[in-house]
Amino acid sequence: MSLAKRIIPCLDVDNGRVVKGVQFVDIRDAGNPVEVAKRYDEQGADEITFLDITATSDGRGTTIHMVEEVASQVFIPLTVGGGIRKVEDIRTMLNAGADKVAINSAAIYNPEFVKEACDAFGSQCIVLAIDAKKVSGENEPNKWEIFTHGGRKETGIDAVEWAERMEAYGAGELLVTSMDRDGTKSGFDNELMKEITSRVRIPVIASGGVGKLQDLVDGVKEGGAEAVLAASIFHFGEHTVQEAKQAMAEQGIEVRL
Amino acid sequence: MNRKLVAVVDYGMGNLRSVSKAAEHMADEYTKIVVTQDPQVIHDADSVIFPGQGAAKACMQALHDTGMAEPVKLAAQEKPFLGICMGLQVLMSHSDENGGVDCLDIIKGNVTQFDLSAHPELKMPHMGWNQIHQTQDHPLWHSIPQDSRFYYVHSYYVAPEDKSTIFGETTHGQTFPGVLSTHNLFAIQAHPEKSAEHGLQLFKNFLSWNGH
Structure with a gap:
């Protein structure tokens, strides 16, 4: 009897619709977020994460309304990320029904924002999102740095040191995405995950690269993740969350079945 | 038939929307769920x-600032009362969190931090779905299977002086009391509003509970 490892379907939302770029190019419409969230809830998802990729303020309003809708019908934890820059943004999302918010670039521009957010709302609802890319060469020791703007802009910040710093600032959880793997379906960067999970005490969600069920298992077993996040393998009916949990359970991982 | 009024205490701390929505989802047409800061409504x-x-x-401060501490204490002694998460912890005498704070003292005992020094592999906060072992029967356990998983997120746990108040236990490195009950009061560390069908069943059970 112990804590179950979590499976978290991730929904990219643009103007109130679930979308998913396949390798960053064609954005396929994956449906109405309320319907998609309900489907994952029924399949036994442990949480749901929405990443709001909307750039307009009208679209933000639509997202808030969507979170309200989902929260009144789906009774598992909801995380909302994308465009969370101010304490007020967090309050708005929590009031709409989100349980946690994911903070990404705002933390890089102003690390104190993470402290401020944790003081105001508690660490339990602050997820720190880290987009990391490997920068070391083939015969060099592993090194990853933080990138922003979907992996295009380097910051020079060491990803592992950043993870430790954000833990010290009060973040309740880390969402670590490998920008090298995101969209490639070649599995998590488990070296990166292991490096971070062995250095922090807070839970780490592995993200970026899931193409098959074994990748989820490896994220837990090799990467040391407490939770695994995936999008496209669930969106287009390749696998259900239930199948993913069974695959994990068959390999000795404790899950909520 | 008379309407039944259920007050969700709003003292500015916590995800009230999740809690009220889950309660509304399970309420029948004669039950009204009201989020309130008004002591009279709680009365x-x-x-x-x-x-x-x-x-x-911060919770205790907010309870005092909003004038909700006394109405909550009264309600906890006289009508069906459901404490959730921090709403369990502040029922205790004292919490060790952040240098210590005196709490409502409705249930004697302390709130203490997990000691996971023997378990370096375990993460903190205790976050995610863990099993609740029902240690005593209770009307609020109706139709909830033994050892069902509920969603937790916390770093401190309650240690009541009177062990007979413990109705559920969970293990994360150490076994801790996750559910306490006395008379008309039932309080749970996990989040039933985020615990899918078993959590919703707990709300349903609470809404039909007369406190005995």
């Missing part, structure tokens, strides 16, 4: 839900 309510989130000190 008039047939039953009370007391959620909470964040730090104990």
Whole structure:
């Protein structure tokens, strides 16, 4: 009897619709977020994460309304990320029904924002999102740095040191995405995950690269993740969350079945 | 038939929307769920839900600032009362969190931090779905299977002096009391509002509970 490892379907939302770029190019419409969230809830998802990729303020309003809708019908934890820059943004999302918010670039521009957010709302609802890319060469020791703007802009910040710093600032959880793997379906960067999970005490969600069920298992077993996040393998009916949990359970991982 | 009034205590701490939505989802047409800061509404309510989130000190401060501490204490002694998460912890005498703070003292005992020094592999906060072992029968356990998983997120746990108040236990490195009950009061560390069907069943059970 112990804590179950979590499976978290991730929904990219643009103007109130679930979308998913396949390798960053064609954005396929994956449906109405309320319907998609309900489907994952029924399949036994442990949480749901929405990443709001909307750039307009009208679209933000639509997202808030969507979170309200989902929260009144789906009774598992909801995380909302994308465009969370101010304490007020967090309050708005929590009031709409989100349980946690994911903070990404705002933390890089102003690390104190993470402290401020944790003081105001508690660490339990602050997820720190880290987009990391490997920068070391083939015969060099592993090194990853933080990138922003979907992996295009380097910051020079060491990803592992950043993870430790954000833990010290009060973040309740880390969402670590490998920008090298995101969209490639070649599995998590488990070296990166292991490096971070062995250095922090807070839970780490592995993200970026899931193409098959074994990748989820490896994220837990090799990467040391407490939770695994995936999008496209669930969106287009390749696998259900239930199948993913069974695959994990068959390999000795404790899950909520 | 008379309407039943259920007050969700709003003292500015916690995800009230999640709690009230889950209660509404399970309420019948004769039950009205009201989120309130009004002591009179709590006084008039047939039953009370007391959620909470964040730090104990901030919660206690907010309870005093909003004038809700006394109405909550009264309600906890006289009508069906459901404490959730921090709404369980602040029922205790004292919390060790952030240098310590005196709490409502409705249940004797302390709130203490997990000691996971023997378990370097375990993460903190205790976050995610863990099993609740029902250690005593209770009307609120109706139709919830033994050892069902509920969603937890916390770093401190309650240690009541009177062990007979413990109705559920969970293990994360150490076994801790996750559910306490006395008379008309039932309080749970996990988040039933985020615990899918078993959590919703707990709300359903609470809404039909007369406190005995």
